[in-house]
Amino acid sequence: MAKIKKASESLTIMTNIVLPNETNSLRNLFGGELLAKMDRCASISAARHCERRVVTASVNHVSFNHPIPEGGVVVLESKVSRAFSTSMEVYVDVWLDDPINQKKIHTNEGIYTFVAVDEFNRPIPIPDMIPETEEEKLRHAAAFRRKELSLILSGRMKPLESVELKKLFQEPEETKESKKDKK
């Protein structure tokens, strides 16, 4: 198994048409149906990256920005955004595709955490990942913060133990100095 893989090697694209049994009372794609589709797409990306069985450990974020109507063509694209020791973050982008007018609307985004497991469902090490595009680099850079937040929210980490997340709430030294100068 390769020790380091590119983000693009885990790219997974799923295209579907929204059927009536998947909609809510407003005849738009039901949120839970979309979550299931995102989980499926993201789990394939995770398995492609680590070439192992994976389980969903956490759904860290999902945004519903635009409804997806019955009959709409929905395209899901997922890629591993960062690999840690046994876990990986997977980003899923969802698009409403209008093949007739050739328009694409970015409707949703989801961030999932998967863990690679052995035959006894114990976590096992995974290959590292290199981001290449600007977007991959941005997502990769912020992933550690999101991991810490997810661990805090799930009670697996104490807020004061965080490294990257804590930095967001700390004032830069220069700002502190300039405040002192003004006094």
Ligand SMILES: CCCCCCCCCCCCCCCC(=O)SCCNC(=O)CCNC(=O)[C@H](O)C(C)(C)COP(=O)(O)OP(=O)(O)OC[C@H]1O[C@@H](n2cnc3c(N)ncnc32)[C@H](O)[C@@H]1OP(=O)(O)O
């Ligand atoms: C070959 C290619 C072909 C491709 C084509 C085939 C594709 C074929 C795909 C099929 C894919 C099926 C995909 C099914 C997807 C489900 O539906 S799975 C069902 C739902 N999920 C579950 O049932 C999982 C239940 N939970 C568990 O089993 C355990 O809690 C877990 C997740 C394995 C973790 O176990 P644990 O003993 O607590 O392990 P622990 O060492 O504490 O943590 C392991 C890692 O997870 C991280 N972690 C744990 N919880 C969290 C959290 N809440 N937030 C963030 N990180 C967390 C830890 O930080 C740690 O990360 P690392 O620092 O090691 O990277």
